[in-house]
Amino acid sequence: MLAELFLDASRACRVHSPLTHTLLVSAADDLTRGGVTARVMAGAQCDRHGTVPGLRFAGALHRLVLEGRAPALARHYPTVGGEPDLGRLWDDALPVLEEHADELRFLVTSTVVQTNEPGRSAPLFGGLQTATHLAAAEAGRRATFPVRLLEVGASGGLNLRPHRIAYVVDGVAAGDPGSPFELDPKWTGRPPVDVRHPLRLVRRAGCDLDPVDVTTEDGRLHLSSFVWADQLHRFRRLQAAIDLARLDPVPVQRATGPEWLADQLAQPERDVLTVVWHSVVWQYASPADRAMGRAILADAAARATPQAPLALLVYEPRRTHRTDPYEFQLLLKLWPAGVSLRLGSGAGHGIPFTWDTAPWT
Structure with a gap:
């Protein structure tokens, strides 16, 4: 009802x-x-x-x-x-x-609900840093891999520039200290790697069934309307993220996730870590699209090599046996290294977040 x-x-x-x-x-x-x-x-x-x-x-x-x-x-x-x-x-x-x-x-x-919450860039940033370090260790590289970031369900693409945000942790800025968008990630614990290491994103792309053009007033109003109106901190964060997106545009393609992902992953890229990312979109995908997406990712994972690695990094609600039936978890898989980690959990909007690395089972 x-x-x-x-x-x-x-x-x-x-x-x-x-x-x-x-x-x-x-x-x-x-x-x-x-x-x-x-x-x-x-x-x-x-x-x-x-x-x-x-x-x-x-x-x-x-x-x-x-x-x-x-x-x-x-x-x-x-x-x-x-x-x-x-x-x-x-x-x-x-x-x-x-x-x-x-x-x-x-x-x-x-319309569909599109929070496109930029606070989720905080756990994404730590997850990307972790993935690049682990992939480098698997390949025997001293330098970390540059990243090709692919976001499924990207909405307005606000989380496609995690390297352009200034993350202030205990008074120290990571990411881009000169960014106009400053974010306090409110972390408990820390990622298992040094996040002060420069993160290089060489290519970024996203898809969505209903992409939002944040360079327009209509797009800004659309995303702003889904922020709960008594959460001024989130509203202001969204406006800052939109301003940054207008300075650093990344077009989001109108496409279904599986169709788009199959095209993006058709060929492995050597000397680049390809990261497939999505956050709080799984509930909106149909069972058929979920199954197809898993199959496409499995096929790409089978073709990954230490010099052309592939990662899946997601921030999604998972059922738990605790009082709260759902917990938002940051999960990482890395191929061909065979890494499967639960990196931590946090609020639905990504802030605050607790780092607690354990096997993803």
């Missing part, structure tokens, strides 16, 4: 975004009673859990606020200078839903 999916999404943000939690709980109740939310969500009644219709609903409302077209609701949204009054939030949302029901329905049904 759609109302249950809204409540599922509300539970995920209860601690970190009281505004989104309150909005979704109220919307779920309105759905059950057949209120205006049911009109806004018409056509989404059969959506599966992984498409998170509740967050698409919240994102559509946030976009109207960011565009300055819902002033009464905007007073609750810190991203435009507001201060949430949770007791009045739904009362102020209802007139907006009534006035813009058709437009909101179009936004909800025509």
Whole structure:
């Protein structure tokens, strides 16, 4: 039932975004009673859990606020200078839903959730450093490999420039100290290698079913709308990442993951470490695409050599037996070295992160 999916999404943000939690709980109740939310969500009644219709609903409302077209609701949204009054939030949302029901329905049904969270570049950076050192050791090289980074489900491509970010760890900057985008990764522990070593990315490419052009205002608004509006630190981080992306553009190709990956991995590249990367996209992929992607990667892994190595580096939620049913884990496989590691775990947005290297089983 759609109302249950809204409540599922509300539970995920209860601690970190009281505004989104309150909005979704109220919307779920309105759905059950057949209120205006049911009109806004018409056509989404059969959506599966992984498409998170509740967050698409919240994102559509946030976009109207960011565009300055819902002033009464905007007073609750810190991203435009507001201060949430949770007791009045739904009362102020209802007139907006009534006035813009058709437009909101179009936004909800025509978009997918794309957080494209740049905070995930922090664990990616440490994971890439680890992969380059391990691949060099396997090949008997003194210098680490340059990297060809391939991102599946890249959205706006904000995580395709991890080497262009300044990571400030205990007052020391790694990555690019001169970057306009400074990031505190909030690490507990450290990667198993020295991250101060220069990371060389010689080629970068990404694909997405619905790529976002962050050089446009529409693209900026689209990604910004999916940030929970009372998480100003994430909103500001996203704006900094977009500014960096505009200075260092990397086009994202419209394509399915398996089709694109097969083309990218058709031939191994000597003296380059090829890294396939994805973060929080697995839930959106169909079972058929997942199976095809695994087969394509396995075929490429079989052709990898010590001088043309291949790595898979992912940051995805995995089921656990702990109180929280999911844990976001950074996982690394490296071929032909046979490395399979769980490098650590962290928040869904990549920050904070705890490094704790163990076998990936």
